[in-house]
Amino acid sequence: MTAVYPTDSLLLAVQGPVFAPGDAGYAEEVAGFNVAHRPAAALVVGATSSADVAAAVRYARATGKRVAVQATGHGLTEELFDTVLVSTRRMDRVSIDPLNRRATVGAGVRWSAVIEAAAPHGLAPLNGSSSHVGVVGYTTGGGLGPMARRYGFAADHVRRFTIVTADGRVRDIDENATGEDGDLFWAVRGGKGNFGIVTELEFDLVPVAGFFGGAVIFPGEAAGAVLHAWRAWAPTLPEETTTSVALLNLPPDPRLPEPLRGRSVVAQRFTHLGAGGADLLAPMRAVAEPLMDTVADLPYAAIDAVHMDPTDPMPGWDRGCALAELTAETADTVLAHAVDSPLAMIEIRLLGGAIARRPEVPNAVSGRDAAFGVFTVGVLAGPQPHLVPAASAALVEALRPWAAAGGLVNFLGQASPDRVGSLWSAADRARLRTIAATVDPDRTFATNVVLG
Ligand SMILES: Cc1cc2nc3c(=O)[nH]c(=O)nc-3n(C[C@H](O)[C@H](O)[C@H](O)COP(=O)(O)OP(=O)(O)OC[C@H]3O[C@@H](n4cnc5c(N)ncnc54)[C@H](O)[C@@H]3O)c2cc1C
Structure with missing residues (x-):
């Protein structure tokens, strides 16, 4: 009788390609947005259907391996050693x-x-x-x-x-x-x-076909004035407005608009649905002289203009927490941690409104009752990448006096199982x-x- 090796049974069961380390295509398949981590999977299944995914799970179980899944790699926080990695990018309907x-x-x-x-x-x-x-x-x-x-x-x-x-x-x-x-x-x-x-x-x-929004970007020197003004202004906004403020250390990247390259800036992000957005934003526009103001009536397809997140792969380190309140002292704590910080971004998002309401069919979303979400991102590159995790941990620790009971799982970054569980x-x-x-x-x- 011919021996049927487990990998052969997998190959027979799936329609999509299967890659082992060293195979042509393996490196491309495991590559994702966060290049600080590269999955070291024992096998990658390029799934094309639910049946392919089920075959991969059954194969992993039969061979004593764990199963991981990757779509874009934006949420990669570990190497996923020796797993069967289900790559879903072909399931693009x-x-x-x-x-x-x-x-x-x-x-x-x-x-x-x-x-x-x-x-x-x-x-x-x-x-x-x-x-x-x-x-x-x-x-x-x-x-x-x-x-x-x-x-x-x-x-x-x-x-x-x-x-x-x-x-x-x-x-x-x-x-x-x-x-x-x-x-x-x-x-x-x-x-x-x-x-x-x-x-x-x-x-x-x-x-929603369009919105009034974008970013008002001030020089880093205005960070104190902007953050304190935002702190007092944001909670007065109606639910039609979603906003955040971000302290950014930008690289000298030629793809960035010229006034922002290589600078520390503070970005006030704003999305308003319906009329009256310009009046609501007016007090924040007047806080300081902006370097750039992109806020306008825009089609929904331009929504990425609000945050202007990077799109090219980067070695990222995320960490976040949620706050029950943002007092003047909280803002000063954030500002103190932003001075000479190795972090690329410290963002504070206003929560509340529909975020705080439970849906008709309840779900397990965490962090609903928090007032603000804090999200930090560092780039693990440059002369001292090891400073990034310590800086984000120090900020989260310093914000503990104002921490909300739970937190937002998508903004947690690398965390112990106990810390994950504590979000709920x-x-x-x-x-x-x-x-x-x-x-x-x-x-x-x-x-x-x-x-x-
Ligand atoms: C630049 C950037 C901007 C972001 N902005 C926001 C934001 O505004 N709001 C927000 O809430 N989050 C935001 N996030 C966090 C993001 O939502 C999470 O990192 C999310 O997990 C990314 O999913 P992915 O499929 O793109 O990434 P992947 O790395 O491919 O997947 C990450 C994880 O998602 C889960 N997952 C993926 N596919 C499946 C599947 N088919 N079945 C079950 N689980 C699956 C798995 O746990 C997997 O490990 C942002 C992240 C980045 C890097």
Whole structure:
């Protein structure tokens, strides 16, 4: 009898390509946005369907390996050694149902594709600051974007998903699900990749064709005036406005607008839906002389102009926390940590509005009750990359007196399972752990956010 090696059985079971280390195509397949980490997977399955994902999960189980998933690599925080990595980039189907204002997407879709497909219908998705981020990774972590105060988290608008669980089953689960599937419908919307691999996601779009927004960017010398003014002004805004303020150390990159290259600046980000945006923004525009002011009436397709996130791969280090309040002392603490900081960005986002409201069908989104979200990014390059993790940890520690009870999972960065678990209330954390232990008792899934 001819021996059938496990890899042969996998090759027979999947339609997509399978790559081992050293194979042509392996390096391209594992490459993602965050080049500080490069998955060192034992095998990569270029999945083309739910059946491919299920075959990869079954193969991993049969060979005693763990399973990881990657769409874009924006959320990479570790090397995923010796895993079977499911690469979802080929699962790129986007379908729009304009009548019911719904989108259905495959696991590998980025927000940019949904924005483009929805725009001709006067509709928009609840994407985040960068449309290059993947829909599924973002949404399973809640998903907090530039319209969040008006419409809430992306996860609040999910209607259905298909998921492959550790037993290799393909489950189609919608908002009416009960029992174990109902538990999964709650947990996956906010609990990140601890429960399985989502292969398809269906969610509501919102009737937004355009917005009044962009960024007002001031020189770094105005950081104190801008942050203190923003702190007092932001909580007075209506839900139609979503805003954040970011202290940025920008590289001398020729792709940046000339006035910003190689400078420390403070960016005030602003998205307003409906009329009256210019009047609301006027006091902040007057705080100092801006270097740049891009705020205008824009089509929704220009939404990336609000945050101007980098799009090229970079070695990033993220860390964040949530605040219950932003007092003058909190702002001074942030400013003190920004002086000569190795961090590329310290951003504070105003929460509240629809973010704070639970959706009709409850979900596991964390951080809903916080007043502000803090997100730091450092680049692990240059002469002293080791200073970055220490600087972000020091800021988060210094902000502890004003910390909210929970936090936002998408902004956590590298964190211990216990720190991840602490983002939720004791009851929600216990429920998430019970569901994970039921559907994946052997912890088959290796994710960047390990729930403890
Ligand atoms: C430049 C930048 C801007 C960002 N802006 C925002 C923002 O505005 N708001 C916000 O909320 N977040 C934001 N994030 C965080 C981002 O949402 C998370 O990092 C998210 O996990 C990225 O998902 P991905 O699929 O693009 O990345 P990947 O690295 O491919 O995936 C990251 C993780 O997502 C999970 N995941 C991915 N695909 C699946 C799947 N098919 N099934 C189950 N789990 C899956 C897994 O846990 C995986 O480890 C930003 C990140 C970056 C780098």
